Amino acid sequence: MLAAGRGSQIFEFGTDRVLRRSLHDVSLAREANVMELARGFGVPVPAVHELRANDREMVMDRIPGPTMVDWILRRPWQLQRAAAILAELHDAVHRIPAPSWLRDAGDGGDVLVHLDLHPLNVIMGPRGPVLIDWTNSARGLAETDVALTWVLLRTGEAPANAVMARLVDRFRGGLIRAFLTHFETATIHDALPYAAELRLCDSTLTDTERVAITKLLQSP
Numbered sequence: 001m002l003a004a005g006r007g008s009q010i011f012e013f014g015t016d017r018v019l020r021r022s023l024h025d026v027s028l029a030r031e032a033n034v035m036e037l038a039r040g041f042g043v044p045v046p047a048v049h050e051l052r053a054n055d056r057e058m059v060m061d062r063i064p065g066p067t068m069v070d071w072i073l074r075r076p077w078q079l080q081r082a083a084a085i086l087a088e089l090h091d092a093v094h095r096i097p098a099p100s101w102l103r104d105a106g107d108g109g110d111v112l113v114h115l116d117l118h119p120l121n122v123i124m125g126p127r128g129p130v131l132i133d134w135t136n137s138a139r140g141l142a143e144t145d146v147a148l149t150w151v152l153l154r155t156g157e158a159p160a161n162a163v164m165a166r167l168v169d170r171f172r173g174g175l176i177r178a179f180l181t182h183f184e185t186a187t188i189h190d191a192l193p194y195a196a197e198l199r200l201c202d203s204t205l206t207d208t209e210r211v212a213i214t215k216l217l218q219s220p
Contacts, residue, residue: 105140
């Protein structure tokens with residue numbers, strides 16, 4: 001096993017592929033279709049090769065490289081570049097018209113939205129950044145997607161390791177400020193309450209994250 005998240009595990013599958021397995025017996029077919037849609041429009045996404053185990057497992061390209069979090073911690077002088085990459089990925093995703101078979105984010109939008117676009121879901125590969133984990137993708141508004149990244153950056157719980165947690169918190173504020181300079185902040189701020197509502201619907205949130213989201217909404 002290479003990695004494990006709140007909803008899936010990633011395993012080696014040969015030399016250049018990985019297998020993603022759902023932890024909750026959820027079909028990965030829709031996610032595979034979204035990934036191939038995004039890849040067809042030029043978004044840097046791992047290629048999907050096969051669905052297995054009644055679509056509960058997905059075989060895709062293995063992208064060598066650190067997550068953006070690790071990349072920032074090793075290269076803190078690249079914080080502005082990291083923020084620009086996040087904004088560029090948003091722009092690339094939001095240029096894609098959302099097909100009718102995508103689930104509705106509930107905000108009246110009609111473009112593809114990732115709804116989990118944060119530095120842990122960006123792999124800094126040898127050919128450039130690659131966006132992974134399309135589990136939450138939907139049809140919605142670009143502003144909702146950007147606002148949700150703001151929520152994730154501000155309220156995501158830091159790693160349990162005390163040293164890593166301090167490092168993450170040290171750069172968190174600067175990354176958020178740099179990220180928001182790429183957008184009309186007032187518009188994104190207006191989208192923040194609904195983005196927070198979407199985030200609070202996640203059953204895997206910790207109590208610490210729920211409190212942080214509430215505080216974010218109460219801040220001026």
